[in-house]
Amino acid sequence: DGGITQSPKYLFRKEGQNVTLSCEQNLNHDAMYWYRQDPGQGLRLIYYSQIVNDFQKGDIAEGYSVSREKKESFPLTVTSAQKNPTAFYLCASRDRDVEYEQYFGPGTRLTVT
């Protein structure tokens, strides 16, 4: 089955620690995205990548970093510089030839205490 996987579903970390969230897709999509969702709010774009070894900052990139070494993978690192890291994180991907449709993963709930 083709799709996007995010693991784990729930992640707990202590304040001051970096943590990396996984996003893998087997849809052969070129573009990938990371969004953050806070309680009762909509999604906000953190980073996106349109091609391997290239990525751009979104609206709320501060305190986050990404890499895109493989087409299938787009990991997000939440660094200790992110002031409010507790949130729900969603990864999405898009086929280069279908500009309007993003497919979302199931998300990871990160709690930092």
Added chain:
Amino acid sequence: AQTVTQSQPEMSVQEAETVTLSCTYDTSENNYYLFWYKQPPSRQMILVIRQEAYKQQNATENRFSVNFQKAAKSFSLKISDSQLGDTAMYFCAFMINNAGNMLTFGGGTRLMVKP
């Protein structure tokens, strides 16, 4: 910068009735897409319906339809014959058709369908 506003934080509807969720947006672009996404308690984002800005005809998908008013920058979602499974958060979203194709989301409307 584009903004998307959903003015109804919460709404409720009786099963089998019709409900309309509101959305307004602001942009100076002419070539864009508008979407409604559903997020049930599982938190999986599900695309409900899509509208291309260049199309005058309103999009429909089974029980879901939109009222797209381009000049007014309004994009409402009508759910007919509401079902208990429609209970979810609904997000209006906007995408400019350019190199990045990023989505900009509204704050969401929590819809409760009552039996």
